[in-house]
Amino acid sequence: MSRLLKLNIFRYNPEDEQSAPHMQEFVLEETDSMTLFIALNRIREEQDPSLQFDFCCRAGICGSCGMVINGRPGLACHTKTRDLPGEITLLPLPIFKLVGDLSVDTGTWFREMYTKTESWIHTNKAFDPTALEERMDNKDAVAIYELERCVECGCCISACGTARLREDFMGAAALNRVARFLIDPRDQRTDRDYYEIIGNDMGIFGCMGLLACEDVCPKHLPLQNQLGFLRRKMGITSIKRLFSK
Amino acid sequence: MQTIYTDFLVVGAGLAGERAAVETAEAGFSAICLSLVPARRSHSSAAQGGMQASLGNSVMGEGDGPDVHFADTVKGSDWGCDQEVARLFADTAPIEMRRLAHWGVPWNRVVPGKSIYYKGGKQFEKVEAEEKEGLIMARSFGGTAKWRTCYTSDGTGHAVMCTMDNRCAEKGVEVHDKTEAIALLQDGETCFGVVARCLRTGELRVYLSKATMIAAGGFGRIYPNTTNAVICDGGAHTMCVATGLVPMGNMEAVQFHPTGIVPTDILVTEGCRGDGGTLLDVDEKRFMNIYEPEKAELASRDVVSRWMTHHMREGHGVKSPYGEHLWLDIRHLGKEHITGKLREVYEICTSFLGVDPIHQLIPVRPTQHYSMGGVRTNKDGAAYGLKGLFAAGEAACWDMHGFNRLGGNSLAETVVAGGIIGRKIAEYLEGSEAEFKTGLINDEVKKQRSRIDALIEGRDGSENVYKVRSAMQDALHKGANIFRTQEGLEKCVADLQEVLIRAKKIGLRSNGKGVNPELAAALKLEGQVKLALMVAYGALMRTESRGSHNREDYPARNDRDWLTRTLAYWKKPEDTLPTLEYEPASTVVEIPPGDRGYGHAKIISADDKKE
Numbered sequence: 075m076s077r078l079l080k081l082n083i084f085r086y087n088p089e090d091e092q093s094a095p096h097m098q099e100f101v102l103e104e105t106d107s108m109t110l111f112i113a114l115n116r117i118r119e120e121q122d123p124s125l126q127f128d129f130c131c132r133a134g135i136c137g138s139c140g141m142v143i144n145g146r147p148g149l150a151c152h153t154k155t156r157d158l159p160g161e162i163t164l165l166p167l168p169i170f171k172l173v174g175d176l177s178v179d180t181g182t183w184f185r186e187m188y189t190k191t192e193s194w195i196h197t198n199k200a201f202d203p204t205a206l207e208e209r210m211d212n213k214d215a216v217a218i219y220e221l222e223r224c225v226e227c228g229c230c231i232s233a234c235g236t237a238r239l240r241e242d243f244m245g246a247a248a249l250n251r252v253a254r255f256l257i258d259p260r261d262q263r264t265d266r267d268y269y270e271i272i273g274n275d276m277g278i279f280g281c282m283g284l285l286a287c288e289d290v291c292p293k294h295l296p297l298q299n300q301l302g303f304l305r306r307k308m309g310i311t312s313i314k315r316l317f318s319k
Numbered sequence: 320m321q322t323i324y325t326d327f328l329v330v331g332a333g334l335a336g337e338r339a340a341v342e343t344a345e346a347g348f349s350a351i352c353l354s355l356v357p358a359r360r361s362h363s364s365a366a367q368g369g370m371q372a373s374l375g376n377s378v379m380g381e382g383d384g385p386d387v388h389f390a391d392t393v394k395g396s397d398w399g400c401d402q403e404v405a406r407l408f409a410d411t412a413p414i415e416m417r418r419l420a421h422w423g424v425p426w427n428r429v430v431p432g433k434s435i436y437y438k439g440g441k442q443f444e445k446v447e448a449e450e451k452e453g454l455i456m457a458r459s460f461g462g463t464a465k466w467r468t469c470y471t472s473d474g475t476g477h478a479v480m481c482t483m484d485n486r487c488a489e490k491g492v493e494v495h496d497k498t499e500a501i502a503l504l505q506d507g508e509t510c511f512g513v514v515a516r517c518l519r520t521g522e523l524r525v526y527l528s529k530a531t532m533i534a535a536g537g538f539g540r541i542y543p544n545t546t547n548a549v550i551c552d553g554g555a556h557t558m559c560v561a562t563g564l565v566p567m568g569n570m571e572a573v574q575f576h577p578t579g580i581v582p583t584d585i586l587v588t589e590g591c592r593g594d595g596g597t598l599l600d601v602d603e604k605r606f607m608n609i610y611e612p613e614k615a616e617l618a619s620r621d622v623v624s625r626w627m628t629h630h631m632r633e634g635h636g637v638k639s640p641y642g643e644h645l646w647l648d649i650r651h652l653g654k655e656h657i658t659g660k661l662r663e664v665y666e667i668c669t670s671f672l673g674v675d676p677i678h679q680l681i682p683v684r685p686t687q688h689y690s691m692g693g694v695r696t697n698k699d700g701a702a703y704g705l706k707g708l709f710a711a712g713e714a715a716c717w718d719m720h721g722f723n724r725l726g727g728n729s730l731a732e733t734v735v736a737g738g739i740i741g742r743k744i745a746e747y748l749e750g751s752e753a754e755f756k757t758g759l760i761n762d763e764v765k766k767q768r769s770r771i772d773a774l775i776e777g778r779d780g781s782e783n784v785y786k787v788r789s790a791m792q793d794a795l796h797k798g799a800n801i802f803r804t805q806e807g808l809e810k811c812v813a814d815l816q817e818v819l820i821r822a823k824k825i826g827l828r829s830n831g832k833g834v835n836p837e838l839a840a841a842l843k844l845e846g847q848v849k850l851a852l853m854v855a856y857g858a859l860m861r862t863e864s865r866g867s868h869n870r871e872d873y874p875a876r877n878d879r880d881w882l883t884r885t886l887a888y889w890k891k892p893e894d895t896l897p898t899l900e901y902e903p904a905s906t907v908v909e910i911p912p913g914d915r916g917y918g919h920a921k922i923i924s925a926d927d928k929k930e
């Protein structure tokens with residue numbers, strides 16, 4: 075006989091004046107290889123069609139389904155119910171604006187982030203369609219890709235103490251993004267240019283270094299190393315700036 | 320209600336949509352992409368394998384060039400493609416890959432010297448040339464004569480999507496995510512935007528544009544089992560179908576992949592079988608060697624999918640709460656191989672199934688994977704039937720894939736087509752005057768509001784949206800799957816016609832307030848059933864086998880009668896069947912129809928005179 079799972083799910087529909095934030099309990103029979111993706115869809119189709127949550131790829135690659143699962147931010151699609159106790163509590167990610175129930179607006183947050191960090195290659199070279207591609211060391215390419223694996227799920231931001239204290243803190247995902255361009259030989263920005271973006275308390279100097287971000291990152295990005303790398307680099311840039319003034 | 324104006328509106332922020340938007344933005348026009356999800360979550364980011372372009376940098380790609388790529392593509396399509404488009408594609412792909420490198424894609428690069436690779440489970444050695452160091456590297460893929468697939472580790476789609484979205488941010492292309500287009504604005508001749516629903520608040524919004532593009536990806540979710548994301552539901556196609564004017568091309572051409580895992584249909588790579596994995600049935604016995612003594616598990620995608628389904632039909636499937644499946648066995652490859660070369664597979668199995676493939680069998684079944692059919696366009700990407708409407712990417716039938724698309728050709732198509740068509744749109748915008756008919760806009764908005772109210776109030780009935788949706792999926796699954804017969808397709812069409820009646824009688828169970836996922840599902844359901852009917856009815860009428868379309872009762876490829884593309888219209892809303900028309904598959908013929916070199920070879924030649 076399979077388990078009966080009890081799911082306590084946060085409910086609130088800001089667009090419905092009758093709705094007030096509360097927890098609602100759903101009971102569901104567990105099946106083989108059940109993930110939270112399957113469980114939540116089943117609840118929506120069989121018990122409450124208004125339940126809001128986000129899934130897209132359901133394969134752990136798009137980052138849509140970040141939520142707080144029994145107290146810890148994570149991706150719901152690759153969380154198996156079998157690894158959880160019979161009672162499961164689901165809450166939306168904090169910090170991001172709530173859309174309804176378990177669904178939050180990560181899109182706006184990340185779009186602002188990459189406008190702030192100017193998340194694109196800065197170069198004055200023009201593309202020549204008749205020429206061979208510019209050469210690049212494979213090691214550089216692989217290193218850039220390692221940092222670009224972020225799926226913008228928002229888990230690191232939601233777990234971050236600083237981000238909770240100050241709304242304007244960029245968070246580990248943004249700092250990781252800056253590191254990605256900093257190591258890209260195609261980007262012509264200097265350390266000083268980057269200092270303008272992250273050399274302050276909203277950026278690298280706001281981070282308390284407790285590393286909740288790396289703990290929860292479902293893509294296992296080396297956030298700790300990147301934060302250390304940027305802090306050193308920006309520290310040096312900061313000193314250089316002092317002397318050249 | 321908010322009205323937003325832009326020169327160029329794209330429904331979809333995947334690679335195809337964003338690439339086209341960048342092109343028009345660079346030409347000085349304003350561009351907005353709508354998307355159900357933040358752009359980077361679009362399904363383009365799920366592609367791991369890579370994108371084909373004949374750069375010929377790797378030693379295994381020596382001698383490659385657009386001509387070879389073109390020939391592979393035409394053969395792959397089983398001569399169902401438009402050869403002019405395939406040519407355009409093969410010639411442009413190398414430039415687009417280089418452009419992506421310039422924009423920031425971290426393509427893997429050539430590392431000179433000796434390295435090992437595997438083929439058919441055996442080990443070989445290759446030596447990359449010194450003078451190619453640092454150029455874009457390529458890997459091997461099915462159906463290609465050369466190593467031609469450009470890649471970034473195991474996350475090509477993700478990396479290219481990031482770069483493209485960055486480029487959009489740089490060029491000022493706006494992405495309105497959590498926004499769903501639900502109806503086209505058009506006057507019977509010209510399209511001038513869409514009515515959309517905000518998925519943050521549930522409000523309706525009007526987008527007015529001089530040019531509108533459908534780049535909404537595939538529609539795999541009309542099937543019950545698919546590798547596609549849950550947003551690949553054909554919602555945007557249904558808007559085009561609803562006009563009665565815009566035809567869908569080759570809807571019967573649906574690609575199935577042999578190894579989607581059960582229950583979630585996530586793809587595990589063909590590499591499992593390539594490296595020596597086997598397929599087992601309920602008695603844990605091999606069966607592919609019985610059906611295909613020579614190639615066994617290594618036959619082509621469509622062939623393996625066909626035999627798996629056959630074997631389950633014969634009663635050898637494994638029963639599970641999620642339906643029947645078979646087993647994929649890679650245990651004999653050993654721990655080192657599985658956690659090394661098949662790391663992705665290992666992670667998918669452990670993360671999503673709780674199955675350890677080193678010691679356990681992997682549950683798999685053939686699964687819908689790619690929609691060759693879609694909004695029919697000409698070679699400039701202009702949709703048939705309405706001026707100002709364009710389409711690109713998987714949503715479109717531009718038609719370089721014909722009846723079967725090759726791995727790596729789809730992701731490449733998104734950027735190549737996006738670029739070419741984006742440029743054509745910029746030309747179109749240059750010479751066009753906008754005229755927005757306020758009366759028509761108000762009527763359309765009223766119509767959508769009243770649809771929504773009817774659903775909320777249950778004015779037309781009380782059918783359950785999820786039950787009707789699964790009835791549609793079941794009908795397609797049973798009748799218009801890998802194997803097709805007249806009997807099965809006739810039943811499928813009849814079943815879908817009943818489902819269509821039910822789809823017109825949906826009533827919501829929830830209050831429909833705010834974003835309301837039940838309402839979103841209900842709004843597109845009737846249109847989805849019509850798409851399903853286009854698939855099934857098109858397949859019933861096409862009495863031959865070509866590419867992924869397999870008629871057991873007509874096993875030969877019939878070039879004499881069917882070297883054609885199906886155009887499916889839904890002429891009047893009250894019709895119960897689509898109207899089918901046909902056009903030649905290709906007006907330009909560089910390579911006359913011949914043997915593909917794999918799969919079944921029975922061909923009725925176009926030269927056989929009709930009696």
Ligand SMILES: Cc1cc2nc3c(=O)[nH]c(=O)nc-3n(C[C@H](O)[C@H](O)[C@H](O)COP(=O)(O)OP(=O)(O)OC[C@H]3O[C@@H](n4cnc5c(N)ncnc54)[C@H](O)[C@@H]3O)c2cc1C
Nearest residue numbers: 331332333334335355363368500535536712713727729730
């Ligand atoms: C698991 C998997 C692996 C694959 N691997 C490869 C590979 O290795 N190589 C390869 O060549 N191909 C691969 N493919 C195929 C390829 O990834 C897709 O065909 C391609 O990415 C489609 O891109 P697109 O831009 O057309 O659409 P998508 O990337 O699917 O984007 C569609 C966009 O439309 C939006 N949208 C949809 N409906 C609406 C609406 N009504 N209103 C507003 N917005 C809407 C979505 O939000 C999204 O932004 C793979 C496919 C799958 C499923």
Ligand code: SF4
Nearest residue numbers: 234281282284285287
């Ligand atoms: S280490 Fe810095 S970025 Fe990471 S969680 Fe702590 S404060 Fe936030």
Ligand code: SF4
Nearest residue numbers: 224225227228230291
């Ligand atoms: S860094 Fe990791 S946790 Fe943070 S958004 Fe990216 S993938 Fe998610």
Ligand code: FES
Nearest residue numbers: 130132136137151
């Ligand atoms: S749904 Fe894509 S990561 Fe979970």
